[in-house]
Amino acid sequence: MKHQIGRNVKPGKNMEIGSNVIIEEDVVLGNNISLKDNVVIRKGAIIGDNIIIGYIDIKPGQDATAEPIVTEIGENVRVRSGSVIYRGTRIGSNSMVGHNSVIRENTIIGHDTYIGSLTAIEGDTNIGNYVGVHTQCHITKFCNIGDYTFIAPLFVGANDQAMSHRRRTHGQDLIGFTTEKYVRIAVGVTVLPDVHFGEGCIVGAGSVVTRDVPPYKVVMGVPARVVRDASREEVVQ
Amino acid sequence: MKHQIGRNVKPGKNMEIGSNVIIEEDVVLGNNISLKDNVVIRKGAIIGDNIIIGYIDIKPGQDATAEPIVTEIGENVRVRSGSVIYRGTRIGSNSMVGHNSVIRENTIIGHDTYIGSLTAIEGDTNIGNYVGVHTQCHITKFCNIGDYTFIAPLFVGANDQAMSHRRRTHGQDLIGFTTEKYVRIAVGVTVLPDVHFGEGCIVGAGSVVTRDVPPYKVVMGVPARVVRDASREEVVQ
């Protein structure tokens, strides 16, 4: 199968399209889009200009594996211009990705979630439903982000306690952060590896979070400490 | 009127051009540029490759409003490659926008101002003349940036005290920061909502600014506190 395009798809100019690509009905495509092998775009999605979906990182002399790994853009998802979505990533319905962002391999994103512009999601991470990861954030590999979590701009998380760059242990023991439901993280926050954010906790602007945050507590500072209780506010679906 | 192109315009390849577009004389256009409806590019401007001007964010099933909202790029403005400028934004003469930046709707930028690369301006914000907003900054919605202000890289401002993501109050009571003239903000600064920076104040590197800064004072730290007076140095126009 070369590819399969549904009714009422609005094509852009200079599209490049791989094998086994499925584009469902009512999809809107911008210009200069590259869809690699095994990409599925569900109905009603809007894909902007200069976007690559299903990207594979190949080293010189290497060939892409022949494995039919699917990259899926859900129903009514919007991906804004200039972003790159790697192979094996799946984005749930009604979610959104901003401009010039990079979402690496095997990132699983739920429905009704947004990823801001100029944000990097490093891959092998699960992001829930109704989540907001705002602009210019860095989500390291091996994170779990719970439903309704909000992460404000210029967030950064680490996953390698030893910073083992070019050491023999490089790439071992990597572990990112985890958020339970309803977590809110303010602008400019830095998080160390393996931090657990309890349900409904709040992290103040500019904090450096070095240890777990208990549920429904507010933490702030460098390093972040508990300063008071967080209120329980109902979320809107 | 389809569009109107002045003398001595240097066109790029694969340009896409909407209705009611005006390109004045001596404009230089790169490749893969998309100019949406009602864009005006004043004389002598230089627009780089892979740029979208007049971008409208449309949700699935939605149509762009027919309102003739102008997006204006002033005389001799340079916009570097990969940037997106939303509908209703206006950039004054001799200003500059870096690579891969995002400037959202209804941002009003004065003359002789620069916006660095990889910076996000979230829209509904006024930026004065002779301003520098450097690389990888995040300017939230509803800010006012005074003339001659300098903001160093990796700045982030917040505008939602309650972080009301997915709460019933979402989008209410948003207010960003304000700078008077001659403010200087060093690298890596985080600012809470509704902070007022007095004329000629200086903010030290890595500060987290939680309250108003008096004129001609130097603040630094987490949270930022006044440490000394700032000198009054004449600026160059």
Added chain:
Amino acid sequence: MKHQIGRNVKPGKNMEIGSNVIIEEDVVLGNNISLKDNVVIRKGAIIGDNIIIGYIDIKPGQDATAEPIVTEIGENVRVRSGSVIYRGTRIGSNSMVGHNSVIRENTIIGHDTYIGSLTAIEGDTNIGNYVGVHTQCHITKFCNIGDYTFIAPLFVGANDQAMSHRRRTHGQDLIGFTTEKYVRIAVGVTVLPDVHFGEGCIVGAGSVVTRDVPPYKVVMGVPARVVRDASREEVVQ
């Protein structure tokens, strides 16, 4: 000489190519690539989509100088989509540049080094071999980064102590940071101008570094202070 293309080069679509361009054998080129004058791409390099190499920043009414300044991409280098590499920059063999990054003029990068996505290197800087400058970092002008240095995401360095924006002294006395070998800098670190990082030192996450760091010491905090000795671990070439 117009340009010179080696055997087995895989071309992309819509390539724009200047004078005196050399593309050696086995190079793989993506779509919408712009190679300016005097670009050299060594054998086996992989250049992604929407990339500009040899970029010159020209002001309105100005012409590029006719000087034959070479921009060189080394053997087996990978440059991922959406990045811009300015004229006079040279990247050593087996190095890598991520997506949507900006590397300005006269940046000299060694071999086996990587520059992450969404990172800005401001130019006139030397970066050694086996270095990692991760995602969303800001490397200011006039830095020296030693071999095996690791810089984690959302790093920012300053180079202008006076923040002389629009003052008469603007652009004078600029000096960035220097790292010796084996330096490791964690996520979210801010560095003042002219800081020297001694061999093998470690900087903790979220630190603001205001003074020199002695060799084989661990510093952290705001401002960063020595907290203990760093271990000496052998690196892997």
